[in-house]
Amino acid sequence: MKFESTAEQLHSAASLASRFTNKQANLPVLSSILIAAEGGSATLRATNLECGVEVSLSAKVSNQGSVCVPTAPLLGFLSNTHSKNVTLELQGQILKLKTDRATASIKTVPHEDFPTLPKVSAEHSFALKAQDIARGLRSTLHCAATSSVKPELQSVCIFGEAGKLYFAATDSFRLSERCVPLTSKGSIRQILLPARNAAELLRIIEGQSGDLEFYYSDNQLSVHADRVYYTSRLVDGSFPNYRQIIPKEFATEAVVLREDLSQALKSLAVFSDKFLQVSLTVDPKRKIVELSSRNQDVGEEDVTLRAAVSGEESKMNFNSRYLGDGLAPISGESVRLRLNGAGKAMVVKDAADDSFVYLAMPMNR
Amino acid sequence: MTTTRELWENALTDIELSLPKAAFSTWFRDTHIVRVEDGVVYVGVPSQFVRDWFASKYHKLILGSLRQLSEGVRSVEYIISKHPKKNAEEVRAPIAAGELPLETVHVQTNLNPRYLFESFIVGPFNELAHAAAQAVVKKPGIAYNPLFIYGETGLGKTHLIQAIGNHFRAKAPERKVFYTTSEKFYLEYVSAMQGGRIPAFKEKFREYDLLVMDDIQFLSGKSGTQEELFHLFNALFDKNKQLIFSSDQHPNLTQKLMERLKSRFNQGMIVSIMPPDHESRVAIVRSKVSARGVVLADEVLDYIATAVEGNVRELEGAINSLLLSSEMRSESLTLVDAKALLRTAGAPKKAVSVEEVVKLVSDFYGVETHSIYEKTRRKEVVRPRQVIMYVLREDFHISFPTIGEKLGGRDHTTVIHSCDKIKGNMKVDSVLSQELQQIRMMLK
Numbered sequence: 001m002k003f004e005s006t007a008e009q010l011h012s013a014a015s016l017a018s019r020f021t022n023k024q025a026n027l028p029v030l031s032s033i034l035i036a037a038e039g040g041s042a043t044l045r046a047t048n049l050e051c052g053v054e055v056s057l058s059a060k061v062s063n064q065g066s067v068c069v070p071t072a073p074l075l076g077f078l079s080n081t082h083s084k085n086v087t088l089e090l091q092g093q094i095l096k097l098k099t100d101r102a103t104a105s106i107k108t109v110p111h112e113d114f115p116t117l118p119k120v121s122a123e124h125s126f127a128l129k130a131q132d133i134a135r136g137l138r139s140t141l142h143c144a145a146t147s148s149v150k151p152e153l154q155s156v157c158i159f160g161e162a163g164k165l166y167f168a169a170t171d172s173f174r175l176s177e178r179c180v181p182l183t184s185k186g187s188i189r190q191i192l193l194p195a196r197n198a199a200e201l202l203r204i205i206e207g208q209s210g211d212l213e214f215y216y217s218d219n220q221l222s223v224h225a226d227r228v229y230y231t232s233r234l235v236d237g238s239f240p241n242y243r244q245i246i247p248k249e250f251a252t253e254a255v256v257l258r259e260d261l262s263q264a265l266k267s268l269a270v271f272s273d274k275f276l277q278v279s280l281t282v283d284p285k286r287k288i289v290e291l292s293s294r295n296q297d298v299g300e301e302d303v304t305l306r307a308a309v310s311g312e313e314s315k316m317n318f319n320s321r322y323l324g325d326g327l328a329p330i331s332g333e334s335v336r337l338r339l340n341g342a343g344k345a346m347v348v349k350d351a352a353d354d355s356f357v358y359l360a361m362p363m364n365r
Numbered sequence: 366m367t368t369t370r371e372l373w374e375n376a377l378t379d380i381e382l383s384l385p386k387a388a389f390s391t392w393f394r395d396t397h398i399v400r401v402e403d404g405v406v407y408v409g410v411p412s413q414f415v416r417d418w419f420a421s422k423y424h425k426l427i428l429g430s431l432r433q434l435s436e437g438v439r440s441v442e443y444i445i446s447k448h449p450k451k452n453a454e455e456v457r458a459p460i461a462a463g464e465l466p467l468e469t470v471h472v473q474t475n476l477n478p479r480y481l482f483e484s485f486i487v488g489p490f491n492e493l494a495h496a497a498a499q500a501v502v503k504k505p506g507i508a509y510n511p512l513f514i515y516g517e518t519g520l521g522k523t524h525l526i527q528a529i530g531n532h533f534r535a536k537a538p539e540r541k542v543f544y545t546t547s548e549k550f551y552l553e554y555v556s557a558m559q560g561g562r563i564p565a566f567k568e569k570f571r572e573y574d575l576l577v578m579d580d581i582q583f584l585s586g587k588s589g590t591q592e593e594l595f596h597l598f599n600a601l602f603d604k605n606k607q608l609i610f611s612s613d614q615h616p617n618l619t620q621k622l623m624e625r626l627k628s629r630f631n632q633g634m635i636v637s638i639m640p641p642d643h644e645s646r647v648a649i650v651r652s653k654v655s656a657r658g659v660v661l662a663d664e665v666l667d668y669i670a671t672a673v674e675g676n677v678r679e680l681e682g683a684i685n686s687l688l689l690s691s692e693m694r695s696e697s698l699t700l701v702d703a704k705a706l707l708r709t710a711g712a713p714k715k716a717v718s719v720e721e722v723v724k725l726v727s728d729f730y731g732v733e734t735h736s737i738y739e740k741t742r743r744k745e746v747v748r749p750r751q752v753i754m755y756v757l758r759e760d761f762h763i764s765f766p767t768i769g770e771k772l773g774g775r776d777h778t779t780v781i782h783s784c785d786k787i788k789g790n791m792k793v794d795s796v797l798s799q800e801l802q803q804i805r806m807m808l809k
Contacts, residue, residue, distance in 0.1 A: 026387040049391070049414045113388070116421060118413035219445045220413040233412040236447055 001065030002089040003037040005057055007099065010086055011078040013044045013055040016228070018071045019200055022048035027113075029068055034114045035088065036066040042088075045117060046071075051197040051232035052117040053204070067095055068111035077104050117231055120215040120222040126188050128165055130208040130225065132180035136167035137202040139178035139329035139356055144195035145171035152237035156198045160188030168242060169195065174322050175242055175359040178329065183211055191216055192235035204228050246359060247347060250338040252311035254282045254289050255351050258327055258335045261289075264303040265324045268293040271301040277363055278320040282339065284309040289337070293320065314339045316346065316362040323348070326358035368689045369398040372434055373408075379430040380423075392418060399446055403658050404439035406431055409446035416443045435692050437658060474534055475544040476577075480527035486652055488645030491521060494636040498525055501607060502532050505575060509634030511598070511608035513581075515615055516638030517806060519676030522611040523579055525638070529609060530577050540574040548583045551590045558589075567593075571600050574607070581612040581630075586621040598629050608633075613806070615799050641677065646670035649677060653684050659691075665703045672707050683707060717808060719757060719771045726753045729804055738773035751783035756804060758784050 014033060022030045025048070034045040042059040046052065067090045074097075078086070083099035090096075090108070097104045137156065145153035157168045160182055168177040182188075193201070205212065205225050214223045222231035268278045272293035281290040289307045294300035316339065327335060332350040339346050348358040373396075381389050392415060399409040408427065410416050419427065420443055431438045487495045494516075500508040512529075514522050527544060534542045545553075557566035570576065576597075584591050601608055615637070616622060616630040641649060647670040654661050673683040687706050691698045727734045730749040737750050750772065757763045758780070765784075769775040791798045 025391065027391040028387070030391065047414065049412065052414070115414055115418050118417050217413075233414070236445070 001035075001037050001067055002063040002087070003042050003059040003061040004085055004087045005042060005059040007078060007081050007083055007086040009057045010042075010088075011075075011081075013057050014071075014075050014078055016055055016204070017044045017046035017053055018075050019203070020046040020048055020051060020053045021071045023071075028070070028109045029111075029114045032068045032070045032109050032114075033074060034066060034068050034111055037061045037088075038064045045114070047115055047117060049115065049233075050194065051200060051230070052115075053200070053231075054117060054229040056227045063089075065090060066111045066114075068109040068114050069095055069106055070109065073104075073106045077102075077106075117229070118220050118222070120217050120220045120231065122215055124188075124217065125184065125213055125215045126160055126165065126182060126186075127184040127211050127213040128180060128182050130205045130210060130212050132165070133212060133214075134202055134205050134208075135329075136165065136178045136180045137198050140167045140169040140176045141195055141198055141202065142325050142328075143169040143171060143174055143176045144198075147171075150237075151194075151235045152192055152239050154196075155192040155194045155235045155239075157190055157192055157239035158188070159190040160186075162187075168239065170240075170242060170359075173319075173361050174326065175245075176326065176329070177242070177246075177357045179355050184213075188216075190239060191221060192237060192239060193221060193232060194235055197232040201230055201232065204230055245345070246357060247338070247340055247345065249340075250311065250347070251341055252282050252284070252314040252339040253309070254337045254339075255308040255334050256289050256305050256337065258330055258333060258350075260305050261335060262324060262327045264291055264305060265320050265327070268301055268303060269320045269324075271295050271298055272320055275363065276320045276322075277317050278323070279315065279317045280323075280337075281313075281315040282307070282309055282311075282337070283313055284311060285313075311339075314341060316342060318346070318360060318362055322360045326360055329356055329358075368685055368692075369401055371689075372401075372406075372431070373398040375434050376427065376430045379433065380426055383426060392423070399444060401438075401658060404437050406438055406441045408441060408443050410443050411445070411447075413445060416445055419443050437692070474530060474542045476527050476530045476534065476542065478531060480524045481531055482528045485521065485524055485528055486645070486649050488641055488648060490639040490641045490645055491516075491525070494525060494638050497634050497636050498529050501609070502529055502536075505533060505607040506605040510602065510605070511610055511630060511633040513610045513612070513616060513630045513633060513635040514638060515612045515635070517640060517676060517802075518613055519678030520638045520640060521677060522638060526577050526579065526609050526611050530575060533575050533607075537574075541572060542575045542577070543570075543573045544577040544579070546579040546583070547581050547590075547594075550578060550594070551584065551587055554590050554593055567597070570597050573601070575609070576601060576606065577609045579611050581610050581616070581622075582614060582619055584622065585619055588621075588623065591623045591626055595623065595626050595629065598626070602629075614803055618799055618803055643670060646680065649680060650684060653681055654688070657684075657688055659688055661698055662700070664700050665698055668700055668703055669707070672704070717761065719763070719768075722756060722761075722808065723753055723772070725807055726756065726804060729800070729807070740773065751787050752801065752804065754780050754783040755787040756801070756808070760805065760808070 017033045021033065025031050030048060036043045036045070037059060039061065040058060041056050042061070043054055043056045045054045077097055081099050081102065083101055085099065087098040088095060089098070093108055095106045095108050097106065140156055144156060148154060153171060155169070159166050163182055163185070164179045165182045165188065166177060166179045168175065208225055212223055212225055214221060216234070219234050219236065220231060221234055222229065265278065268291055269276060272278055273295050278291055278293045283290065287307060287309050289305045289309070290302065291305070292300065292302040326348040330350045332352045334351040336349045336351045337346060338349070343362065345359045345361050348360065350356055377393060380393065395411045396415070397409045399407040401407070408419070410419060424441065428438070428441045431441060485495065494514050497509055497512055501512050514525060516522055530542045530544050533540065554566065557563050584594065598608060610630065612619065615635065616627050647666055650666050650670050654666065669683065669687070673680050687698070687703060690706050691702065723737050724734055726749050727737055730745070732746055732749055736746045737753065754768050754772065757768050758765070765777040765780045769777045769780045787797070791801065
């Protein structure tokens with residue numbers, strides 16, 4: 001195998017692929033990248049058996065063939081070269097990398113043992129704008145559970161109905177749901193994409209434009225995005241019927257400026273205790289939302305925000321980070337906080353836009 | 366189940382030898398045999414990555430080692446499925462304060478999807494119970510409420526009542542079905558009481574549309590739980606929610622069970638599942654054997670049905686060990702083989718002395734043990750004495766003269782008369798036959 005390509009292209013492809021390798025794998029191929037050269041292009045493939053990726057780039061191929069290279073030395077060489085072009089050539093068991101200034105040799109791994117990436121049949125599919133799926137994942141990913149006790153909560157739930165694609169994730173302390181328009185028709189049954197794999201997908205499609213078409217089966221999801229083929233395992237399970245727990249009626253509602261609240265939370269976090277607790281009071285008489293935090297060792301802070309308030313007075317404690325996370329996906333100027341009294345979840349929404357809903361449970365310490 | 370697991374474990378041992386350690390541990394982790402059907406082994410793998418890899422890379426190796434272990438294997442298929450052990454580990458954590466109440470809407474029925482009407486074998490011994498179950502499925506809450514099924518262990522009570530639950534769930538997925546055993550109910554009640562969560566406990570059980578409770582007999586003597594069940598019963602019954610119970614004995618004969626619970630159970634339909642007759646046993650053996658993809662001669666089936674004593678579960682166990690040993694010898698089973706194999710597999714029958722029988726029966730009827738041996742003809746003693754004679758004759762095959770001698774020097778004609786009398790009465794007296802059923806169970 002021998003080909004030449006620009007160092008920049010190869011570097012970005014290798015660094016993307018490296019994110020899909022498993023550094024702790026005891027099978028050497030899983031911590032390596034497969035490079036295949038054929039026709040006018042080279043393909044880099046990597047997988048950790050949870051998700052996999054294939055990146056292709058244009059290359060001048062003199063000898064076609066495949067090689068499997070350990071990730072670390074390959075990436076180390078590519079990220080530190082300033083040359084424009086790089087030539088890769090397989091000589092026996094050794095891969096030679098050549099630039100105008102440097103040459104390096106890397107010991108390879110037998111490429112016959114490199115797993116194939118699952119292909120998903122085109123039977124079930126949906127299409128939407130790349131930016132929309134990025135928005136959906138970005139708004140919900142952070143809510144997925146980190147513990148592996150319940151794999152269904154460790155994933156983002158995706159389903160489509162009435163021309164919209166819904167994203168939802170929860171770790172049972174907070175929940176977020178985002179809906180985005182679909183360009184394809186028909187309903188899409190619930191699929192559970194592991195959150196860690198979803199984060200890699202987000203990284204790939206961020207900055208892309210145009211429509212993306214996703215294929216899915218019972219166990220696997222795949223997408224071609226520009227020069228990247230991405231595929232991930234799906235979680236076998238059912239997501240809790242979360243819609244039932246989003247309250248429809250409220251005892252208290254306050255509308256505040258998003259930027260004000262977000263800034264206040266950041267500043268209050270400095271004074272909050274180790275549970276990041278802030279207390280939130282909605283006062284309909286004075287038309288304010290009061291926030292305060294206290295740390296015995298540091299001090300305390302109170303913030304008063306002007307708000308449009310309806311309903312009864314309400315006072316609750318929240319994890320300031322959870323609240324801040326709920327504000328991040330909102331782009332409108334003001335947010336709606338809806339409360340239902342002690343022990344009940346608070347709903348956070350964009351005041352002008354219904355496509356995002358965030359639910360946070362109060363703290364009861 | 367055991368045999369497919371063993372088969373896979375043996376295959377893995379074999380495969381491990383021919384692969385590098387890293388490759389083996391990466392690819393074969395969390396794999397298992399889902400089922401074996403008509404010579405096709407379905408291997409469950411955790412993801413499509415593994416499935417594709419097995420199919421393209423290891424197929425020959427896997428098929429080869431499975432064939433070596435069992436000749437009946439024709440081919441291997443790979444399907445993506447969760448590892449059964451992993452499933453069991455998903456223990457539901459209790460809802461901690463401050464969490465979203467996801468659990469309450471995440472309806473769990475506790476039912477085992479394996480138990481279906483389709484796989485339930487109906488014979489004369491259980492057709493009444495089956496018909497009642499069908500009626501309940503058609504008109505839940507109206508036909509027979511509650512439905513109470515009793516019978517000895519291993520005769521398919523759990524299968525039948527879970528089949529009702531599964532059917533109900535398939536028909537109306539939005540309704541809430543819950544299966545529990547009385548023991549779990551008891552434990553949950555106790556922990557709710559300790560944690561001060563009684564209202565939540567009550568609420569949880571009161572919202573089910575179909576409640577299935579297995580093994581009611583374990584509630585015997587647990588008066589607090591019985592009281593709770595009584596209230597729960599009334600609450601659900603008033604809302605026309607279907608209740609299904611099972612026990613190993615008739616509720617009226619269950620000791621230390623509150624009278625009002627007994628009367629509630631009697632309010633609906635009480636049906637029993639008797640031990641299967643010979644023809645049904647043959648049918649059961651045949652279906653179990655063919656489910657394993659094996660064909661056996663009729664005389665062998667007949668022999669298994671006759672030779673294996675006890676309930677369906679024991680029958681299944683005997684079939685499993687029989688098939689496994691025949692698989693290992695890799696030749697088809699003849700009557701002689703079956704006889705030889707079952708002789709070694711069968712457990713010896715427990716020996717019971719006459720005194721023990723006398724003690725047990727007299728305790729059961731609440732009469733003094735010595736009065737059995739005396740020459741009294743008081744009515745309350747005569748009946749137990751006759752029952753003892755009948756049991757000794759029918760179940761232990763003791764000769765009439767010996768029985769007479771052991772029970773206070775009676776003539777053998779007296780014994781013959783007693784046995785005939787009980788035999789005759791049993792046909793017309795359902796209380797007597799239930800009593801005998803229970804005595805026999807206690808003797809086992």
